[in-house]
Amino acid sequence: MKSIVAKTLFSTHSYIEYRKLxxxxxxxxxxxxxxxxxxxxxxxxxxEARMNRLDKTIAIEEVIAHKLQNLENHYIWLVLSEGWCGDAAQILPVLNKMALSSNKKIDLRIALRDENNDLMNQYLTNGGRAIPKVLIICKEAGIVRADWGPRPTGASELMTNYKRDFGVIDEKIKTDLQLWYLTDKGISVQQELVGIMESIKYNRL
Structure with missing residues (x-):
């Protein structure tokens, strides 16, 4: 597994490189x-239009930035993504702002899902290749300590409940999901990721 992660890291992109690609x-x-x-x-x-807007509007909460800046170790957030993924478009700008606010404690790297099947297949969601998937890698140890994704809990529950009630994923729920993200303003992503980072801190190998 460690070798698969290392191989993937060689073909990753920075946020700016990913946007340009x-x-x-x-x-x-x-x-x-x-x-x-x-x-x-x-x-x-x-x-692309959504990400352009979010790059300008997403703000990291002060308490979140403080916690990120005071992490004991340095981490890589390796994200499996694709440009057509609506969830990734909503989440990647938040991750980028979090990494930028972390005082270099977090290095955000993005890999394309379809170019990294071996790694993606290790982190399926309910048997599916759902993205974005964030792998939290401790730089010092060189291992994946946790993973997150493909959506914040509230967004996942919205989708699950709709599919349970109506049996399909249609344009209405896709619109509802985007409205959820718009209202949430990236707060859930920030809180959930920081919660994971804190759990890593207190549960050492």
Whole structure:
């Protein structure tokens, strides 16, 4: 497992590099990932606009930034993502702002899911390759200490309840999900990730 993570890290992108990669592909009428379609390209365009907005509006709570800056160790947040993923578009800008506010305690790296099947298959959600998936790697130990994703708890419950009640994932729930993210303003992602970081601190190997 450690070798799979190390191999993946060699092909990761910084947040800025990831944004440029997605943008460059869109200029060619493409999206990231093995599958190419008009719908996926359109989702990628929509996500790029969302991320541009979130880069300007997302704010990290002062208490969250303080906790990140006072982490005892240094970490890599390795995120499996794709440009067409709506959840990733909502979450990656938050992760980026958290990493930037951590006083270099966190290094955010992004890998494309479809280029890293071996790693993705180790972190399935209910048997599916759901993204984004965040792997929290302790730099000093070189091991994955925890993982998170693909959504905050509130967003996951929204999707689960809708699928239970209606049996489908349709455009209505996709719209409702985006409204949930808009209202939440990235707070749930911040709180859940910091909670995990604190649990790592107090549960050492």
């Amino acid at each position: 997605v943008s460059d592909l869109l200029s060619e009428g493409k999206s990231t990932g093995n599958e190419q379609s008009e719908s996926l390209t359109n989702y990628s365009k929509l996500n």
